[in-house]
Amino acid sequence: MTTRERLLDAAAKLLASGGREAVSTRAVCAAVGVQAPTLYRLFGDKEGLLEAVAAHGFREYIASKQALPETDDPVDDLRRIWDMHVDFGLSRPAFYTLTFGETVAKGSPTRQETLAKLRRRIARVGEAGRLRMSVDRATQVFHATGVGVVLTLLSVPPDARDPGLSPIAREQALRTISTDGPPPPDRTAARWAAALGETLRDTDVPLTAAERALLAEWLDRIANDL
Numbered sequence: 001m002t003t004r005e006r007l008l009d010a011a012a013k014l015l016a017s018g019g020r021e022a023v024s025t026r027a028v029c030a031a032v033g034v035q036a037p038t039l040y041r042l043f044g045d046k047e048g049l050l051e052a053v054a055a056h057g058f059r060e061y062i063a064s065k066q067a068l069p070e071t072d073d074p075v076d077d078l079r080r081i082w083d084m085h086v087d088f089g090l091s092r093p094a095f096y097t098l099t100f101g102e103t104v105a106k107g108s109p110t111r112q113e114t115l116a117k118l119r120r121r122i123a124r125v126g127e128a129g130r131l132r133m134s135v136d137r138a139t140q141v142f143h144a145t146g147v148g149v150v151l152t153l154l155s156v157p158p159d160a161r162d163p164g165l166s167p168i169a170r171e172q173a174l175r176t177i178s179t180d181g182p183p184p185p186d187r188t189a190a191r192w193a194a195a196l197g198e199t200l201r202d203t204d205v206p207l208t209a210a211e212r213a214l215l216a217e218w219l220d221r222i223a224n225d226l
Helices: 003-018 025-032 036-043 046-065 074-091 093-100 103-107 109-127 135-154 165-177 185-201 209-223
Strands: none
Touching: 003 025, 003 036, 003 046, 003 093, 025 036, 025 046, 036 046, 046 074, 046 093, 046 109, 074 093, 074 109, 074 135, 074 165, 093 109, 093 135, 109 135, 109 185, 135 165, 135 185, 135 209, 185 209
């Protein structure tokens, strides 16, 4: 195990047992038997260490569960992603709060990576013509709802948590952003605008950058015309 890995492991154990405040540079260095300059050389500062610890905990969890394969039903895939997200938050509250529950986490690379992966999954729903809104808005709605559910559950003792809260919120979020069958007549244009907008993101079309941006804006306005 490298010095970096040993520092991450020590910091992760301190975080799990005592929360963010327990992860001091002095405590981490003492646990590994190195001097502070070694930690600063590897992580920059305490915030860099905390971000690395959050990423380490999240990836370790995902690896233990294995990556969720894509199926022929992109909406059902979102159900499984939701359940894994909630399970991670409830099983590793300190890591979750560090990544999603703090103001400093807004610019967290781990948080941004998570959002990017979620967006790719939701884009598949858009490509299938099953979104009720643009991919970007659907991603924000689904993510915000999921994070809110986890933080709400973490705010109460485990024995006081409502086990029905997560599945109820999950299904409501899915009904808000997607459809299982044909959309209502007044939503058909919005549905296909979302699909076309996502398809054009990675398609080479004979348009200038300005024209692509304008078309994307129009399609988003149609897709989000609730």
